[in-house]
Amino acid sequence: MxxxxxxxxxxxxxxxxxxxxxxxxxxxxxxxxxxxxxxxxxxxxxxxxxxxxxxxxxxxxxxxxxxxxxxxxxxxxxxxxxxxxxxxxxxxxxxxxxxxxxxxxxxxxxxxxxxxxxxxxxxxxPGCFATAIELALLPLAHNGMLKEVHVSGTTGSTGAGVMPSDSTHFSWRNNNISTYKEFQHQHLAEIRKSLMQYQPWFENNINFVPYRGNFTRGILISAYQYCEWPLEEAVRVYKEYYDGHPFTWVTDSPLDVKQVVNTNKCFIHLQMHNGYLMVQSAIDNLLxxxxxxxxxxxxxxxxxxxxxxxxxxxxxx
Amino acid sequence: MxxxxxxxxxxxxxxxxxxxxxxxxxxxxxxxxxxxxxxxxxxxxxxxxxxxxxxxxxxxxxxxxxxxxxxxxxxxxxxxxxxxxxxxxxxxxxxxxxxxxxxxxxxxxxxxxxxxxxxxxxxxxPGCFATAIELALLPLAHNGMLKEVHVSGTTGSTGAGVMPSDSTHFSWRNNNISTYKEFQHQHLAEIRKSLMQYQPWFENNINFVPYRGNFTRGILISAYQYCEWPLEEAVRVYKEYYDGHPFTWVTDSPLDVKQVVNTNKCFIHLQMHNGYLMVQSAIDNLLxxxxxxxxxxxxxxxxxxxxxxxxxxxxxx
Amino acid sequence: MxxxxxxxxxxxxxxxxxxxxxxxxxxxxxxxxxxxxxxxxxxxxxxxxxxxxxxxxxxxxxxxxxxxxxxxxxxxxxxxxxxxxxxxxxxxxxxxxxxxxxxxxxxxxxxxxxxxxxxxxxxxxPGCFATAIELALLPLAHNGMLKEVHVSGTTGSTGAGVMPSDSTHFSWRNNNISTYKEFQHQHLAEIRKSLMQYQPWFENNINFVPYRGNFTRGILISAYQYCEWPLEEAVRVYKEYYDGHPFTWVTDSPLDVKQVVNTNKCFIHLQMHNGYLMVQSAIDNLLxxxxxxxxxxxxxxxxxxxxxxxxxxxxxx
Amino acid sequence: MxxxxxxxxxxxxxxxxxxxxxxxxxxxxxxxxxxxxxxxxxxxxxxxxxxxxxxxxxxxxxxxxxxxxxxxxxxxxxxxxxxxxxxxxxxxxxxxxxxxxxxxxxxxxxxxxxxxxxxxxxxxxPGCFATAIELALLPLAHNGMLKEVHVSGTTGSTGAGVMPSDSTHFSWRNNNISTYKEFQHQHLAEIRKSLMQYQPWFENNINFVPYRGNFTRGILISAYQYCEWPLEEAVRVYKEYYDGHPFTWVTDSPLDVKQVVNTNKCFIHLQMHNGYLMVQSAIDNLLxxxxxxxxxxxxxxxxxxxxxxxxxxxxxx
CATH class of the missing domain: 3.40.50.720 (NAD(P)-binding Rossmann-like Domain)
Structure with a gap:
């Protein structure tokens, strides 16, 4: 033991x-x-x-x-x-x-x-938002395909810890949504470092708008960047990258955060629009x-x- | 002005x-x-x-x-x-x-x-729970019909004020329910005093179990006591009592608290079961x-x- | 009358x-x-x-x-x-x-x-998301400054109407978040048309990721695009544009959607990051x-x- | 296997x-x-x-x-x-x-x-409300102490099943509370039968006001009846009754439903007020x-x- x-x-x-x-x-x-x-x-x-x-x-x-x-x-x-x-x-x-x-x-x-x-x-x-964003982008970095990326993501309230505060007051947060630390979230440094482990020449923006959600557990992020791959190729690359990793799964179905809440899983979903590859990931922020x-x-x-x-x-x- | x-x-x-x-x-x-x-x-x-x-x-x-x-x-x-x-x-x-x-x-x-x-x-x-409970019981007291009464009621979080605390922490309160000050809520004294204004000999228990709800605004209470009146008579008495009061209405339909949220109204609904007259009332606790x-x-x-x-x-x- | x-x-x-x-x-x-x-x-x-x-x-x-x-x-x-x-x-x-x-x-x-x-x-x-996004972008279009724009936005459940459905089932939607109609929301056409009323040569992408929020009323959107203006100039332009419009206000404070819920107002907040002007707007989707x-x-x-x-x-x- | x-x-x-x-x-x-x-x-x-x-x-x-x-x-x-x-x-x-x-x-x-x-x-x-109410009352019945009892209880929305309906529509249920099947819940028959297994002469009312909560999982009930035991004796009896049952626990601390959500546990908490023994129990309705x-x-x-x-x-x- x-x-x-x-x-x-x-x-x-x-x-x-x-x-x-x-x-x-x-x-x-x-x-x-x-x-x-x-x-x-x-x-x-x-x-x-x-x-x-x-x-x-x-x-x-x-x-x-x-x-x-x-x-x-x-x-x-x-x-x-x-x-x-x-x-x-x-x-x-x-x-x-x-x-x-x-x-x-x-x-x-x-x-x-x-x-x-x-x-x-x-x-x-790793940090919670960092985990979600890195898992969404690592296969791109692994292939040297990372470009400027646009990320929106929403976190549950447990990310803010046990100490009561204005932004975790139920009367304020319930039925509400807001952003914080726009483009300046403290996890951006570890995200960039992790991505550069694969793609050291990466210097573009990671534009990240974090939202405070009115739920307790979970993070859902949506990231998109230009990508020449057709969707099928992107899905293939992602599935191959996560092959053998027992918690991270590429799903063909629409994602919602409760699919992974109270588990150690990360679900990833890919779409292609306007020439952008959109990658979404969902995790439980506490797991x-x-x-x-x-x-x-x-x-x-x-x-x-x-x-x-x-x-x-x-x-x- | x-x-x-x-x-x-x-x-x-x-x-x-x-x-x-x-x-x-x-x-x-x-x-x-x-x-x-x-x-x-x-x-x-x-x-x-x-x-x-x-x-x-x-x-x-x-x-x-x-x-x-x-x-x-x-x-x-x-x-x-x-x-x-x-x-x-x-x-x-x-x-x-x-x-x-x-x-x-x-x-x-x-x-x-x-x-x-x-x-x-x-x-x-008056206090918020006091208002809801008094409006549910006053017509009975007015007719000297008040007996021992059993009350359950749920309040929104704004009743607890603007200072953050453990019981208004979003991570705790969201998707949760709990009781507090069971049988000992601080409004019981003003409730009893108000009811005795009509029925001075009233000495029975007002048994009140208050719940903390995971919503922000509103109070819904359910009160019941023995009552010999048939339901129709009770409805008639209540409608008569509140006739001319522009905010308090007896409804024949099932009650939910959002019917009155963000208004100054009180809705009241009556049922009869097991020989008990059940009176429900709903108000916005802040209005x-x-x-x-x-x-x-x-x-x-x-x-x-x-x-x-x-x-x-x-x-x- | x-x-x-x-x-x-x-x-x-x-x-x-x-x-x-x-x-x-x-x-x-x-x-x-x-x-x-x-x-x-x-x-x-x-x-x-x-x-x-x-x-x-x-x-x-x-x-x-x-x-x-x-x-x-x-x-x-x-x-x-x-x-x-x-x-x-x-x-x-x-x-x-x-x-x-x-x-x-x-x-x-x-x-x-x-x-x-x-x-x-x-x-x-106008549509609800259309109203929020247009009010966030019109002053840019009015000055011929509109470029490719990145928008994330979250809507309350009342936007989906009164008919019960899987995506408005409480057991699914509560404590949850998800996206829908990514980059293809049906309001994009009227948004583009409205913006082109001021800037007819606008042909860039409006990249829009709509989220389903677990609240009932309200829309909060965040939009950003490259902009050479310093923040002060942007704020000045926005305040000037909305001067005389009694419901749309530029706020210097952080935005949350409950600031406008149950009103006919739109609040707008501006920030500058990474060379991007970020414009947020909040409205009540039903008002x-x-x-x-x-x-x-x-x-x-x-x-x-x-x-x-x-x-x-x-x-x- | x-x-x-x-x-x-x-x-x-x-x-x-x-x-x-x-x-x-x-x-x-x-x-x-x-x-x-x-x-x-x-x-x-x-x-x-x-x-x-x-x-x-x-x-x-x-x-x-x-x-x-x-x-x-x-x-x-x-x-x-x-x-x-x-x-x-x-x-x-x-x-x-x-x-x-x-x-x-x-x-x-x-x-x-x-x-x-x-x-x-x-x-x-057993049914979900039945499980919660029976576990709250069985030790009393086991000692032949059961009397007329007053029960309020709130259930999560998953109790209403997967089919969308008006009462599980997010736009209605969110931030709301309401009662249903007052004094007539379909579980009352199995509750009475189970209690009479210990106390066959029990014929009093079980007065039960069920509430629809705006959460997804869990049931919290509060039951009270006259009881001559001092609180310490009641706690002793309850702990003795559930001794050896691995999921049902008598807690000395205030109860909230999230203490048991996503577990197979039942927590029970006792108080004494106005001559009434109040017993609360909490379970996850789906577990x-x-x-x-x-x-x-x-x-x-x-x-x-x-x-x-x-x-x-x-x-x-």
Whole structure:
């Protein structure tokens, strides 16, 4: 059994990780650290866990572990690494953005870096919008076909975290839609870096308009760029690229985000219009976009079947 | 024109009051006071008001006024009245719960106290759940028929105010339902007092289970008690009681809360089952349950037609 | 008083028109025709109207009228006009798409064709997405600055009408998002025609990805294209263009769709990124995008103040 | 491996059953019958299943099986049983209401009839509201303490099935709430029968006001009745009654429905007010209220650990 520690377990990604690991056949949770909830049952914060475990949050961590997940706020992972000495024998998976641009770490998108992840000691887990957009564009970059691209995408509210704020106030967000960080989303840097791993000369704009959706889970993005391929060729290339990747599927049917909610899957759908290839992708922002992908990376790092513990029932509705 | 001042105009009831008064043909807003927003445009907090007014929030109030609306948090109205001297010539309408049990003030439910309101100098505007439940039960009390009553009711999130909190976090509240303050809702006291105005010997339980709904506006309640009347008689009594009240209507059709959302109406629907008379009522918690009723009271206090400025288009969807 | 007839009054746009006209000070409804609901009270279909009117749907229409609104399904207006002889003295406002490309009719977007509308006998009322996109782009076209444009936009479910369908099934649509008619939305033709009224040589793509939102009312669109103007100049041009138009406002603040829901307003917000001018607009699809604009057109056709009967309280939440 | 057949696999309960069984370690799906979808992939109706299975719906069924699930509309199970000869060796689990009152079948609520289910050949799977209300009241009946009870409860829209209708139209249901079948819900008969299994002399009213919620999954009910027990005793009795039942848990914390959504759990919470014991319960209507409980019954009927294939990750948000 893989011994797991979790730092910052009271937030959304921490909770989701606990949910996954409690049912994971090859992993066991050693501790869940939380400064704010130390001494309380896990199910005091994550109420659905009643009946699953009597484990409590602890204030301190230890390194009698195989793998440590960092689930703190952005910026806090780096502080943690500077303040603490983690044994070399402990692998680390960081869910924050702190190390995603750091070339000494492996960027943990299995559809891009599966082999490198298998031998990695430190994996920087991708961002949620980054995962959706990269999976939509990687096959193009892989073929050197990437051009200026136009992306619109909508995210569920859980992407904004557990702290209440004006933009997650129910009275405001319900029945509403709005944009934020237009053309300047913080994931654009890791997206560009990942695409340039295949197509280093890529210098065009990635024009991205992110929307706040009035749903809780999921991301749907639509990206289009000029492409000389006929649609059939594009579909063939995409299916070939994702062949052997157990979570990412090219669908011939129209996409809606609930097809993948509460799963670790990414669905991709292609169309051709006005000379543009339009690629859509859908993920669950907390699973394939965060904690699910973190477990997928753990599986790879420990030589397990990639899907272990991740065959999740879609909520579908 | 009635000169109006608003204390605490940055919250939900203050905003709703501004929306109503800007279109009111017989009233004009003298000032909108807000400590937190002073110096900013009204539309900086209430964005929909762009194009309606260039008025700004002011830090201080004055009494060159005909009527003053108090739209602060519960408890702050009493503090305001203690700290300030309001001219006798200025009528006051308080939207908080501070004076609702005070016998020296008029409790401003027009369907109960219309005549008293017309000559009142200080009106305590009823609570939202209180309005819905009282309108469902007053005709029974009026006939001395009130017995132990069982009430379930669901409120929209705007009832919880503008400050973000755990129970108004979109990620929690969306697609969710829960109860709160079961059998102990703070409106029960004013409900009992209002019913006893007609039936002073009433001592039975008002058993009330309040639900938090995952919608923003509106309250739907279902109340039932034993009643010897056949349904037809009950309907007749209710229609007679509300005859001449322009906002409260007995409907023969099934009720849903969106029938009254964004209006000042209350719809009431009656059924008879198991020997119980079931009475349902629906209101918009911010209008008939707060600011709309406050304007209705203002109209009465100044001798205007009760519906002036309150013929609102239902949003319906 | 303007005598009004409505053909097809049981649907969403018909109902919204009734709600507006019942409160319109210069219009009175002569009849509301509906094949399916003839003989029933208006409030049997539009339940919120209880207490507003006892009027019934009628099976037939007559032409003792000043203006006739056609609120039927797309295609049925043309059938109606072919099968019926409407007196020349009766002005017609058609809410379907049947005549929007017909050069012999006036396309009723007041911000484009206000003067022509004043003397029109037949107005083709614009589509909802068309209204939002045209208002976002007209000032560019007016200055001959229109280039290839990239548009994403999300519409509420009421745009899909009253007939239940798979894509308006609550179990599917709730908490979901999806696209439809990508790059091929049926409003693109009227959008292009309207823009070419100012910039006849415009031949570039209007790339439009429409989304189905999980809300009921409203449209928010984001459009961007290359533009040499600095942002300040763009804002100046837009404010100048809409100066004197009482419903369309350029806002300096971030936009969300609930700022305009249940009003006849359009809010526009501008940003500049990557050399692109991004223009966002928000409307209520049933009001400025349908029945509200129809009443606005009626006001113009009968020499009334453009805002008569259209000073609506925003629902805001 | 248990060989499973499903009749009527294109609806909601059929789909949910497929989702569960595809991940069940001891069962394999032999066929999924559907008249309307025969010849199409399962993922053509249940889109989330892309990547899980290439199985197609079939038009006919066969009895080379261990267990047959009937997932048709109410009334069709009886027709199926009359028209077909099912081998005695094939166990049957019926998800419709057709046999729930039939004394020759086992009513499949494991918390009531676990032992009988283990040896049953035909199990009538309980209704969704029935499951929630029975689990809230069984410990009282078990102690002969049941009295007249007052129940309010709210169900998600999936309870109304896949066929679009007025009451599941998104434009109507979103942001709305309403009641239906007040005091007359069709599950009351099976609820009474189940409670009388413990307390045969029970003849009082079960007063039940069902609400349609604007969410998709889940049921939350609140039931109260007079009870002499102090709260601590009631909690003790409930915990004792459900001891050893792996899905039903008494929680000391406030309940909301998302704590159990997308799981097979039932959470129960107790309070005492006005001399009333209030019991709340929450389930997922499609899982513990339908297909999850059906699999739980299958596990019992085939001697498996009751939780096999049912350790589901809560969606939580």
């Amino acid at each position: 893989i011994k797991v520690g979790i730092i910052g377990g009271a937030g959304y990604t921490g909770g989701e990780l606990i949910r996954l690991l409690l049912n994971h056949p090859e992993a066991e949770i050693s501790f869940v650290q939380s400064r704010s909830q130390a001494g309380k049952k896990l199910y005091s914060s994550h109420n659905d866990l009643l009946g699953e475990t009597e484990m409590e949050f602890v204030p301190e961590w230890h390194s009698d572990l195989d793998v440590l997940f960092l689930c703190m706020g952005h910026g806090d992972s780096m502080k943690f690494m500077e303040a603490n000495q983690v044994d070399d024998s402990v692998k680390i998976i960081d869910l924050a953005h702190d190390y995603r641009l750091d070339d000494s770490k492996v960027y943990g998108l299995p559809e891009l870096n599966r082999e490198a992840t298998k031998s990695a000691n430190f994996v920087a887990n 394939k976009g965060a904690s699910g992908q973190a477990v997928q990376n753990m599986n790879l790092m420990f030589g397990l079947e990639e899907t272990t513990g991740l065959k999740l029932k879609a909520s579908a509705f | 009635i000169k109006v001042g608003i204390i605490g105009g940055a919250g939900y009831t203050g905003g709703e009051l501004i929306r109503l008064l800007l279109n009111h043909p017989e009233a004009e807003i003298s000032f909108v006071q807000s400590r937190s927003q002073a110096g900013k445009k009204l539309y900086s907090s209430h964005n929909d008001l762009l194009g309606e007014t260039e008025m700004e929030f002011v830090p201080e109030w004055h009494s060159d006024l005909d009527v003053l609306f108090l739209c602060m948090g519960h408890g702050d109205s009493m503090k305001f009245m203690e700290a300030n001297q309001v001219d006798d010539s200025v009528k006051i309408i308080d939207l908080a719960h501070d004076y609702r049990l005070d016998d020296s003030k008029v409790y401003g439910l027009p369907e109960l106290n219309r005549e008293a309101t017309k000559s009142a100098n200080f009106v305590a505007n 008939k349950g707060a600011s709309g009723q406050a304007v209705q009271n203002m109209n009465l206090m100044f001798g205007l037609e009760e519906t002036t400025g309150l013929k609102l288009k239902a949003s319906a969807f | 303007i005598k009004v007839g409505i053909i097809g009054g049981a649907g969403y746009t018909g109902g919204e028109l009734i709600r507006l006209l019942l409160n319109h000070p210069e219009a009175e409804i002569s009849f509301v025709q509906s094949r399916s609901q003839a003989g029933k009270k208006l409030y049997s279909s539009h339940n919120d109207l209880l207490g507003e009117t006892e009027m019934e749907f009628v099976p037939e229409w007559h032409s003792d009228l000043d203006v006739l609104f056609l609120c039927m399904g797309h295609g049925d207006s043309m059938k109606f006009m072919e099968a019926n002889q409407v007196d020349d003295s009766v002005k017609i406002i058609d809410l379907a798409h049947d005549y929007r490309l017909d050069d012999s009719k006036v396309y009723g977007l007041p911000e484009l064709n206000r003067e022509a509308t004043k003397s029109a006998n037949f107005v083709a009322n 400025k995008g349908a029945s509200g604009q129809a009443v606005q057109n009626m006001n113009l056709m009968f020499g009334l103040e453009e805002t008569t009967g259209l000073k609506l309280k925003a629902s805001a939440f | 248990i060989k499973v057949g499903i009749i009527g696999g294109a609806g909601y309960t059929g789909g949910e059953l497929i989702r569960l069984l595809l991940n069940h370690p001891e069962a394999e799906i032999s066929f999924v019958q559907s008249r309307s979808q025969a010849g199409k992939k399962l993922y053509s109706s249940h889109n989330d299943l892309l990547g899980e299975t290439e199985m197609e719906f079939v038009p006919e069924w066969h009895s080379d099986l261990d267990v047959l699930f009937l997932c048709m509309g109410h009334g069709d199970s009886m027709k199926f049983m009359e028209a077909n000869q099912v081998d005695d060796s094939v166990k049957i689990i019926d998800l419709a209401h057709d046999y729930r009152l039939d004394d020759s079948k086992v009513y499949g609520l494991p918390e009531l009839n676990r032992e009988a289910t283990k040896s049953a050949n035909f199990v009538a799977n 513990k209220g339908a297909s999850g409980q059906a699999v739980q019954n299958m596990n019992l009927m085939f001697g498996l650990e009751e939780t096999t294939g049912l350790k589901l990750k809560a969606s939580a948000f």
